[in-house]
Amino acid sequence: MTPAFAALAALLGDRFTTADAIRAEHAQSETHIAAGLPDAVAFPETTAEVSALLTIAHEHRLPVIGWGAGTSLEGHALAVQGGITVNFARMAQVLEVRAEDMLVRVQPGLTREALNTELRATGLFFPVDPGANASLGGMAATRASGTTAVRYGTMRDAVLGLEAVLADGTVIRTGTAAPKSASGYDLTALLVGSEGTLALITELTLRLQGQPEAVSAAVCTFADMAAAVDCVIETIQSGIAMARIEFLDPTAVAACNAYAGQSLPEAPLLLVEFHGSPAAVAEQAQRFGEIAAGHGSTGFRWADRAEDRAALWKMRHAAYPACLAAHPGATAVVTDVCVPISRLAEAVQETRAEIAASAIPGPILGHVGDGNFHAILLIAKDNPAEAAEAKRLAANMATRALRLGGTVTGEHGIGLGKLAYMQAEHGAGWAVMGAVKRALDPLGILNPGKLVPQ
Amino acid sequence: MTPAFAALAALLGDRFTTADAIRAEHAQSETHIAAGLPDAVAFPETTAEVSALLTIAHEHRLPVIGWGAGTSLEGHALAVQGGITVNFARMAQVLEVRAEDMLVRVQPGLTREALNTELRATGLFFPVDPGANASLGGMAATRASGTTAVRYGTMRDAVLGLEAVLADGTVIRTGTAAPKSASGYDLTALLVGSEGTLALITELTLRLQGQPEAVSAAVCTFADMAAAVDCVIETIQSGIAMARIEFLDPTAVAACNAYAGQSLPEAPLLLVEFHGSPAAVAEQAQRFGEIAAGHGSTGFRWADRAEDRAALWKMRHAAYPACLAAHPGATAVVTDVCVPISRLAEAVQETRAEIAASAIPGPILGHVGDGNFHAILLIAKDNPAEAAEAKRLAANMATRALRLGGTVTGEHGIGLGKLAYMQAEHGAGWAVMGAVKRALDPLGILNPGKLVPQ
Numbered sequence: 032m033t034p035a036f037a038a039l040a041a042l043l044g045d046r047f048t049t050a051d052a053i054r055a056e057h058a059q060s061e062t063h064i065a066a067g068l069p070d071a072v073a074f075p076e077t078t079a080e081v082s083a084l085l086t087i088a089h090e091h092r093l094p095v096i097g098w099g100a101g102t103s104l105e106g107h108a109l110a111v112q113g114g115i116t117v118n119f120a121r122m123a124q125v126l127e128v129r130a131e132d133m134l135v136r137v138q139p140g141l142t143r144e145a146l147n148t149e150l151r152a153t154g155l156f157f158p159v160d161p162g163a164n165a166s167l168g169g170m171a172a173t174r175a176s177g178t179t180a181v182r183y184g185t186m187r188d189a190v191l192g193l194e195a196v197l198a199d200g201t202v203i204r205t206g207t208a209a210p211k212s213a214s215g216y217d218l219t220a221l222l223v224g225s226e227g228t229l230a231l232i233t234e235l236t237l238r239l240q241g242q243p244e245a246v247s248a249a250v251c252t253f254a255d256m257a258a259a260v261d262c263v264i265e266t267i268q269s270g271i272a273m274a275r276i277e278f279l280d281p282t283a284v285a286a287c288n289a290y291a292g293q294s295l296p297e298a299p300l301l302l303v304e305f306h307g308s309p310a311a312v313a314e315q316a317q318r319f320g321e322i323a324a325g326h327g328s329t330g331f332r333w334a335d336r337a338e339d340r341a342a343l344w345k346m347r348h349a350a351y352p353a354c355l356a357a358h359p360g361a362t363a364v365v366t367d368v369c370v371p372i373s374r375l376a377e378a379v380q381e382t383r384a385e386i387a388a389s390a391i392p393g394p395i396l397g398h399v400g401d402g403n404f405h406a407i408l409l410i411a412k413d414n415p416a417e418a419a420e421a422k423r424l425a426a427n428m429a430t431r432a433l434r435l436g437g438t439v440t441g442e443h444g445i446g447l448g449k450l451a452y453m454q455a456e457h458g459a460g461w462a463v464m465g466a467v468k469r470a471l472d473p474l475g476i477l478n479p480g481k482l483v484p485q
Numbered sequence: 486m487t488p489a490f491a492a493l494a495a496l497l498g499d500r501f502t503t504a505d506a507i508r509a510e511h512a513q514s515e516t517h518i519a520a521g522l523p524d525a526v527a528f529p530e531t532t533a534e535v536s537a538l539l540t541i542a543h544e545h546r547l548p549v550i551g552w553g554a555g556t557s558l559e560g561h562a563l564a565v566q567g568g569i570t571v572n573f574a575r576m577a578q579v580l581e582v583r584a585e586d587m588l589v590r591v592q593p594g595l596t597r598e599a600l601n602t603e604l605r606a607t608g609l610f611f612p613v614d615p616g617a618n619a620s621l622g623g624m625a626a627t628r629a630s631g632t633t634a635v636r637y638g639t640m641r642d643a644v645l646g647l648e649a650v651l652a653d654g655t656v657i658r659t660g661t662a663a664p665k666s667a668s669g670y671d672l673t674a675l676l677v678g679s680e681g682t683l684a685l686i687t688e689l690t691l692r693l694q695g696q697p698e699a700v701s702a703a704v705c706t707f708a709d710m711a712a713a714v715d716c717v718i719e720t721i722q723s724g725i726a727m728a729r730i731e732f733l734d735p736t737a738v739a740a741c742n743a744y745a746g747q748s749l750p751e752a753p754l755l756l757v758e759f760h761g762s763p764a765a766v767a768e769q770a771q772r773f774g775e776i777a778a779g780h781g782s783t784g785f786r787w788a789d790r791a792e793d794r795a796a797l798w799k800m801r802h803a804a805y806p807a808c809l810a811a812h813p814g815a816t817a818v819v820t821d822v823c824v825p826i827s828r829l830a831e832a833v834q835e836t837r838a839e840i841a842a843s844a845i846p847g848p849i850l851g852h853v854g855d856g857n858f859h860a861i862l863l864i865a866k867d868n869p870a871e872a873a874e875a876k877r878l879a880a881n882m883a884t885r886a887l888r889l890g891g892t893v894t895g896e897h898g899i900g901l902g903k904l905a906y907m908q909a910e911h912g913a914g915w916a917v918m919g920a921v922k923r924a925l926d927p928l929g930i931l932n933p934g935k936l937v938p939q
Binding site for chain 1: 585627630639642651661665668669670695698722724765768821826855890891893895896907910911912913918920921924925
């Protein structure tokens with residue numbers, strides 16, 4: 032055992048391990064990306080332990096990679112240069128609920144579902160909903176969002192402050208418990224989305240939302256994708272406050288039906304939800320119905336009962352495993368582009384046409400209220416030709432998004448999958464990111480190989 | 486003339502000047518803070534000129550300070566180490582209105598009122614409203630907010646992307662026209678609030694909002710400040726979507742009445758406004774009325790006519806000159822604390838009591854929906870004893886805000902007035918800000934003497 036590992040073992044006891052099985056668990060990803068076996072895995076229980084761990088790693092120049100729930104779709108947490116993966120499973124507590132201030136302090140390993148379970152009695156909830164039961168630290172590190180961002184924003188909006196440990200073990204606190212501040216550089220926003228390359232997050236202060244008095248959800252179908260997307264655009268521009276507005280194409284609907292035992296019409300589909308007072312929800316739903324009718328929508332089904340809505344969103348959240356299940360033995364290249372709303376129809380239609388012309392199945396679905404959509408490109412494992420074709424389609428989606436004024440990732444982040452597009456998206460700004468990285472982590476020990484120019 | 490000035494004169498012609506009168510205009514501030522005569526003033530017309538100017542300044546290690554409309558209350562744009570003040574008055578165009586995407590591209594010298602005039606026919610408006618007719622570049626640089634932040638957010642939320650010129654003349658673009666992104670460090674958020682110390686902003690992409698179908702505003706009075714603040718807290722926690730909720734104490738009301746020729750009751754006052762569909766506004770107003778009545782509110786006056794609302798908000802926006810006018814010959818120390826909503830009543834009451842026990846008049850008013858309030862401490866010019874007393878009161882407000890979990894500035898920024906509190910508010914995070922500054926501006930030419938450790 033090296034001196035560094037001996038020091039870490041002395042610090043953490045059996046919560047520092049080099050066991051093969053544990054290391055292998057942390058070299059997996061949810062997608063086709065799989066690489067990077069860490070040399071060891073640590074399970075700290077306190078900020079002080081994280082700080083001590085980083086002090087040792089810094090002294091010995093060992094890579095350190097944060098790990099939340101392992102639900103990343105772009106391989107963010109894979110130890111591509113070895114080193115120590117820091118699993119936050121033992122830092123998963125709700126530290127303080129401040130209902131009056133509508134905020135909560137939590138540890139990074141807590142999952143969003145566990146947080147919402149804890150909040151049930153308070154009348155408040157945490158709205159950011161990426162589908163997967165991700166850890167809140169991981170969601171902050173990747174600037175995650177999901178189905179409710181159109182109403183409640185992304186992790187950029189939900190994180191009010193952080194405690195984080197820098198590469199050399201220094202603990203910093205960013206933000207305050209006040210609703211806003213004009214005090215200095217926005218270090219909270221700098222760390223949110225930094226993918227573990229600037230600091231390890233050890234505590235989050237999160238904004239909560241009041242549980243809506245009334246909720247109404249609906250499913251409606253359209254003759255074609257363009258009509259559905261145009262309906263979304265008109266709804267947004269009408270100022271109707273949607274809580275969710277999700278698109279599924281017919282192949283995605285078919286996969287969900289098969290996986291979840293539903294019987295939704297296998298047509299271009301919008302799932303929409305409204306939150307507010309009973310009167311406001313009724314008014315929003317009525318106005319949306321009128322707009323949808325104007326775009327030829329049929330098959331309108333309202334889900335006013337809580338259990339029907341729960342089934343609907345459970346089905347939507349299971350779209351990814353449903354698509355995988357529809358092609359036994361397949362793995363996926365998951366795409367994640369986001370474009371200006373005015374270019375959404377064009378982006379989706381060009382993508383659909385290109386996938387249709389290829390041999391790769393690629394259901395499309397997305398958070399279309401944000402201009403954000405995904406094609407799930409399904410490929411056989413260990414089939415280099417299919418992998419190459421999927422990567423070609425994904426690359427075209429990314430460059431198309433940039434050409435239309437958008438971004439190569441709306442919510443999944445860069446990880447390993449999107450690093451190749453950073454220069455094209457950010458130009459000279461990417462070098463600025465590299466300068467910030469070197470300023471905060473001059474030895475380059477935090478999640479090396481990721482996000483910044485190498 | 487030095488070689489640097491000769492090069493700048495060759496670049497800009499008579500738009501580069503060392504004339505005493507012009508330099509003196511750029512050594513003024515709206516408050517008691519006045520210091521820092523620049524050596525020259527430049528009036529660039531293009532990004533290329535700003536880049537060339539910075540290239541020259543960088544080569545010769547000259548300080549460069551951005552200047553918008555000069556409405557800062559903390560002396561942000563004062564040239565405390567001499568150098569070149571860059572006035573953006575000639576870069577004040579609307580570059581592109583993208584109504585479908587609800588965004589606009591503008592130059593930094595454009596003021597928020599000029600932008601809203603240009604937007605009138607589009608059905609859209611730019612919501613951030615600090616009162617003063619500030620430049621949009623300055624508002625971004627200081628992370629400004631104002632009366633509507635409770636509904637529409639601050640400049641942190643309103644700025645979707647920037648073009649900016651780094652210290653060495655490099656032009657970068659941050660953000661995209663897509664509604665969200667998870668692509669790399671959030672350089673937009675890093676520059677918003679950086680007070681000209683990291684880059685000069687040369688273009689902004691701003692989110693717009695739909696003009697509400699219906700607007701309703703009201704004034705209501707309370708027996709005491711605690712009742713008014715408790716009404717605000719309950720309203721927020723009830724999830725009522727206020728567009729504005731402003732507090733004025735009796736001395737602030739009296740000053741506004743005298744200045745604007747109004748006759749509002751000289752009592753603790755809330756001004757509130759609702760935006761939405763006619764039905765939603767009616768419902769919100771009714772629910773607010775019930776909550777206010779529960780806190781003993783009287784003197785409810787509704788302003789449903791647009792001209793009445795315009796008069797009301799004009800009066801509110803003129804509160805600062807009104808307070809100055811009530812004390813002829815006075816200047817002001819303007820304070821700007823922001824605390825968690827749960828601590829707002831405590832913060833306002835302690836502040837009120839301390840001002841009442843002093844000899845300095847100090848009307849209190851604020852954007853209480855954000856936990857943000859100001860005391861305008863009025864002192865005679867050139868009276869060191871009064872200045873010292875005002876600074877003592879201001880210091881106590883700042884340290885009280887920190888003790889209550891808040892921030893020393895909700896919206897005015899750091900400038901010269903709050904630099905002394907950075908270490909107390911940010912701790913080790915302040916050194917991180919210094920590291921970021923050195924990474925982006927290693928020679929320290931951008932607004933030297935401000936924001937970061939010196």
